[in-house]
Amino acid sequence: MSDDFNMSMRKFLKQVGVTSQQAIEEAMRDADTAGKSFAVKATITIEELDMTHEVSGTIKGQD
Numbered sequence: 001m002s003d004d005f006n007m008s009m010r011k012f013l014k015q016v017g018v019t020s021q022q023a024i025e026e027a028m029r030d031a032d033t034a035g036k037s038f039a040v041k042a043t044i045t046i047e048e049l050d051m052t053h054e055v056s057g058t059i060k061g062q063d
Contacts (some may be wrong), residue, residue, distance in 0.1 A: 016044070024059065033061025 020042065041056045 016042075028059075028062060034063055036061040 024040075038059050038061065039056070040059050041054060043055075044053045045051065
């Protein structure tokens, strides 16, 4: 793969990670999350390539 491809993909994934973490932290601050766990799912789609990738997991609330 080309350097341009790798750099653009890394830039996108960094943006996804940073903005997602900020959104999750904001939602958790505004809610009573102590002792709770939350199911989380992220979906990345490239419509032109008919590609969908889904990642699921659990995030524990703040004590």
